[in-house]
Amino acid sequence: MARSAAFWAIVRKDLRTYYFKPPNISWGLVFPLAWTLMFFLRSGGGLDIARLLPGVTAMSILFGTTSMLAVTITFERRVAAFDRLLLAPLSLEALMLAKLGGAVLFGVLNSAVPLILGFILTDLAAVQWLVVVPAILLTSFSAALVGLFVAVSVSEVFEAQTFSNFLRFPMVFLCGLFLPLTELPGWLRPLSYALPLTYGVDALRGGLGGGLHLPLWLDFTALAAFCLALFLLSLRNIRRHWIA
Amino acid sequence: MIEESQPGPGETPPALAVSGLAKRFDDVQAVDGADFIVRPGEVFGFLGPNGAGKTTTIKLLTGLARPDAGSIAYFGADFTRRLKAAQHLFGVVADGNNLYPELTGRENLEFCAALYGIGRAEARNRVEELLERFGLDYAAGRRFGGYSRGMGRRLCIAAALVHRPRLLFLDEPTTGIDVPNAREIRRMLAGLAADGTTIFLTTHYIEEAERLCDRVAFIVAGRIVRQAAVEKLLDGARDRRIIELQLDTAPEPLLSALSEHFPTNRWEPRAGKRLRLISTAEIELAPPVAFLAERGAAVLEARRLRPSLEEVFVEVTGLAAERLSAEKGGRRG
Ligand SMILES: Nc1ncnc2c1ncn2[C@@H]1O[C@H](COP(=O)(O)OP(=O)(O)O)[C@@H](O)[C@H]1O
Ligand SMILES: [Mg+2]
Numbered sequence: 001m002a003r004s005a006a007f008w009a010i011v012r013k014d015l016r017t018y019y020f021k022p023p024n025i026s027w028g029l030v031f032p033l034a035w036t037l038m039f040f041l042r043s044g045g046g047l048d049i050a051r052l053l054p055g056v057t058a059m060s061i062l063f064g065t066t067s068m069l070a071v072t073i074t075f076e077r078r079v080a081a082f083d084r085l086l087l088a089p090l091s092l093e094a095l096m097l098a099k100l101g102g103a104v105l106f107g108v109l110n111s112a113v114p115l116i117l118g119f120i121l122t123d124l125a126a127v128q129w130l131v132v133v134p135a136i137l138l139t140s141f142s143a144a145l146v147g148l149f150v151a152v153s154v155s156e157v158f159e160a161q162t163f164s165n166f167l168r169f170p171m172v173f174l175c176g177l178f179l180p181l182t183e184l185p186g187w188l189r190p191l192s193y194a195l196p197l198t199y200g201v202d203a204l205r206g207g208l209g210g211g212l213h214l215p216l217w218l219d220f221t222a223l224a225a226f227c228l229a230l231f232l233l234s235l236r237n238i239r240r241h242w243i244a
Numbered sequence: 245m246i247e248e249s250q251p252g253p254g255e256t257p258p259a260l261a262v263s264g265l266a267k268r269f270d271d272v273q274a275v276d277g278a279d280f281i282v283r284p285g286e287v288f289g290f291l292g293p294n295g296a297g298k299t300t301t302i303k304l305l306t307g308l309a310r311p312d313a314g315s316i317a318y319f320g321a322d323f324t325r326r327l328k329a330a331q332h333l334f335g336v337v338a339d340g341n342n343l344y345p346e347l348t349g350r351e352n353l354e355f356c357a358a359l360y361g362i363g364r365a366e367a368r369n370r371v372e373e374l375l376e377r378f379g380l381d382y383a384a385g386r387r388f389g390g391y392s393r394g395m396g397r398r399l400c401i402a403a404a405l406v407h408r409p410r411l412l413f414l415d416e417p418t419t420g421i422d423v424p425n426a427r428e429i430r431r432m433l434a435g436l437a438a439d440g441t442t443i444f445l446t447t448h449y450i451e452e453a454e455r456l457c458d459r460v461a462f463i464v465a466g467r468i469v470r471q472a473a474v475e476k477l478l479d480g481a482r483d484r485r486i487i488e489l490q491l492d493t494a495p496e497p498l499l500s501a502l503s504e505h506f507p508t509n510r511w512e513p514r515a516g517k518r519l520r521l522i523s524t525a526e527i528e529l530a531p532p533v534a535f536l537a538e539r540g541a542a543v544l545e546a547r548r549l550r551p552s553l554e555e556v557f558v559e560v561t562g563l564a565a566e567r568l569s570a571e572k573g574g575r576r577g
Contacts, residue, residue, distance in 0.1 A: 009358030017346040080342035083308055084403075088359040089332040243310060 006090045007098045014102030018072045024064070024106075029113055031063050036117070039178070049122040054204035055177035056114040058197060061140050062171065064110035067164030069103040069147030074160040077151075077242075086243065092235060100144045100231075107140030124208070131207030131216065138223040139200030145230035146196070152237040176201050181213060196226035257320025259284045259411050259442040260305070265314030267300055274300040276466035278314070282411070282444055287437045289457035289474075290446040291557065293567040297466040298446035299339055302415050305444075306336050318411070332360065335404030339415040341396035345389030349380055349399050352388050353406055360407035367406075374402040378432065394425025401432065405441075412436065414445040418452060430456055448568045454478075454553040462561055470560045474553065481551040481559075485527050488520045490545040491536065495519040498539055506532055512558070515566055522555065 018024070039052055076082040085095050115132075118124055150163045173179060174188065175197035181189060192198045203219035206212040212219075260282040267275040275297045282288040290298050303309035305316055307327030315324045323330040343352040350371060357367035375381045378398045383391065391399065397417065404412060417433070418426035433456060437443050447453050453460045454474060461471035470477075489495075495513045502511045509527065512520040521527060533543045554565050 003361065005361050005363070006359050009355055013344070013347070013355055017344065079345070080338055080340055081344055083336075083338060083342060084356065084359065086308055087306060087331055087336055089328070089361070090359065091328065243308060 003090060003094060006088060007094055007101070010085065010095070010098035011101040011105065014072060014099065015105060019064075019068060019102060019106040024068065027063055031059065033113075033117075035059060035178075036114070049118055050124070050126075050209050052178075053114060053118045054201055054208050054210055057111045057136070057204055057208075058139060058175070058177050058201045059172060060110040060114055061107040061136065061200075062143050062168050062197065065103040065107040065140055065143040066147040066150070066168050067161060068106065069099065069144050070150035070154075070160040070164045071157055073099060073148070073151035074154060074157050077155070078157060082242075092238065096148065096231070096235060096238065100141065100148060103144035103147060104137070104140045107143060108136055111136045111140070118208075126209035128207045128209075131203060134220065135200060135203035135207055135223075138220065138227065139197065139204065142196035142200060142223055142226050142230065145227055145234065148234045149230055152234050152241065171195055171197050174198070176205075176213065196223055196230075199223045199226070256284055258282060258317070259286075259319060260444065261315075261317040262305065263315050265301065265304060265316070266312045267297075267304055267309065268312055269300075273466050275304065275311075278463070278466075278468050280461050280468060280471055282442060283459075284319075284410075284442050285437070285440055286458040287433070287443040287445065287456055289453040289460040290444070290463055291448070291450065291453045291460050291553075291568070292446070292463035293448055293563065295465075296463045298448075298463060299415055300466075301463070302336070302413050302444075302446065306334065306413060307331060332407065333409060334411040334413060335407065335409035337397075337401050337404045337412070337414040337417055339419070341388075341391075341393065341400050343388045343396070343399060343403060345387065348385050348387055349391070350375065350384040352399065353403055356403045356406045362407060370406060370408075374405060378402045379428070392425075394421045394428075397421055397425065397429060398432070401429070405436075409441070411442045411444065414443065416446055416448065418447070418449065450552070450554045450557055450565070450568050460553070462557060464561050464563065477553060477556045478551070481553075481555045483524050484522055484551040484555055485524070486520060486522050486549040486551060486555065487527055487529065488514070488518055488547055488549055489533075489536075489543050491517045491519055492542045492544055493517060493540065495541065498536065498541060501539070502532065502535070505535060512564070520549075 035056055036052060073082065076085075088095070146167060147164060150160055150167065154160050154163055174184070174192045175195050176192065181192055181198070184192060199214070199219040199222040202212060202214050203216060203223070206216050206219070258281045262281070263279045265275055265278040266273070278301060290301065292298055300309065304311045307330070311324075315322060316327070317323065318330045318333050344355070347355065353371040353374060354367055357370060362370065372381070375384045378401065380395060380399055380402065383395060388396065388399065401414070401417065414433070418429055421429065430452065433443060433445070445456070457474055459471065459473045460477070461468045463469070494517050499511055499513060506521070508523055508525060509532075510522040512522065514520060521532065529546060533546075536543055557563070557568070558565050
């Protein structure tokens with residue numbers, strides 16, 4: 001009871017003080033819209049929204065989670081407020097899940113923006129929600145974990161920002177958001193498969209009625225494995241470096 | 245140097261018992277085999293210069309850093325390898341004001357209450373009570389980022405008390421705080437102690453330790469060089485006679501000549517062209533004043549000082565008192 005109260009207090013505070021701030025909300029809204037518009041213009045008006053939607057959704061998630069989490073944790077460590085969390089009678093696992101929770105929730109909310117747009121603009125009758133919802137959750141979770149991984153690797157806020165950008169911009173191109181993996185040069189493809197977002201986008205594509213590139217079970221297994229591995233790795237690094 | 249061993253039957257165990265605590269950072273032995281006991285209800289002071297290992301000690305004791313060696317027991321139970329399980333027993337006031345700048349004073353306290361699993365209704369009462377007690381009710385709705393340093397420190401102390409800990413750690417609670425706020429904070433800490441909260445505080449203000457603490461440990465370069473009741477330490481210094489001279493020139497070049505001529509006095513140079521002579525016998529002032537004048541150093545003023553913890557600290561550690569900061573205003577003789 002006490003523990004879940006602490007957990008939700010952290011999630012609530014992070015959403016309020018960091019995520020639900022006008023600049024961040026506009027990222028989640030403006031970015032997917034801008035990209036959709038760009039593709040719309042490029043395609044000369046005839047736009048296959050169903051084909052575009054998985055990539056835009058994945059991007060909304062990516063831009064709502066990774067750097068947000070990395071920056072907020074790094075900021076809290078700089079002002080030593082993070083020590084308060086480490087001093088609370090809350091296990092490190094629960095604490096880090098709470099920090100991730102805010103980012104995951106924000107990622108999920110961000111993903112709703114392009115999905116709602118998709119509903120308005122086109123017929124999404126073929127959507128398999130049982131695939132889309134877990135795909136959004138796992139993609140958000142893995143993207144947040146990449147942010148945590150960044151936070152453990154840096155000590156200054158600007159480093160967190162730079163490092164997350166360094167990771168997320170290439171991911172937009174390498175993970176099949178807009179450019180099918182088959183169009184990437186062969187030597188780049190192993191890199192694509194080493195990134196969790198690739199599997200998230202593929203699962204989203206499957207659920208939203210586009211063609212799958214990999215089998216669905218493989219997408220979900222890979223996503224889950226990435227999440228678990230990144231979480232354990234980050235916990236180990238936190239124990240090693242932050243409680244040294 | 246521990247003055248007592250394990251409690252006998254029927255005795256209350258110490259609030260905190262530490263033995264052999266050690267921590268090394270690359271090339272610095274930050275804490276070097278510290279042994280000490282904090283008794284329930286007392287104010288225990290860790291007094292030492294910058295870099296002595298005070299902050300590191302608090303981090304080791306509270307689970308923010310991992311000791312290389314040593315054992316830590318709270319209220320009679322060993323928590324060395326499971327400090328997480330002890331964290332609800334104590335509150336910690338860090339050396340900086342580390343609340344959330346985006347939240348208001350009240351929201352910060354409510355958040356801290358939630359971290360300790362305190363329910364909403366109870367938290368609300370507790371928060372209002374603390375805001376009032378720390379004189380912050382008028383600023384409760386303002387963002388913490390806009391607080392002055394003194395207000396911020398007070399809120400940080402309130403935040404550490406939200407879950408009613410039996411033991412409170414404070415890392416240099418008045419450092420960097422203006423004098424009126426520092427005085428107010430000391431008054432509040434004395435009040436807390438009177439209400440039965442055990443207090444462990446670090447400081448580099450000798451006067452603060454003397455005024456506030458029941459017992460002190462002197463820590464220098466990671467080692468505790470002496471620990472005892474403040475009264476007992478002062479008793480040992482009662483027979484000292486101390487006179488401080490205000491010169492018109494720096495006293496340092498004359499020190500060896502003075503020591504040679506007046507071997508029964510101890511001579512201590514101070515910042516601001518001041519010089520102290522300390523002796524266990526009655527001091528005759530005329531000869532040294534004449535001696536100084538012959539060497540071109542005029543005595544502008546002389547005043548008698550009451551023996552204080554400062555003399556004890558200087559004698560025990562061999563450090564110049566200036567290694568610790570004196571507070572503005574100084575003490576009166
Ligand atoms: N994280 C750290 N890494 C390396 N050295 C450290 C670290 N923390 C403290 N130190 C060193 O340990 C010594 C004790 O520091 P500290 O406990 O902060 O002293 P105090 O609080 O008494 O001023 C200092 O020499 C300091 O430079
Ligand atoms: Mg310190």
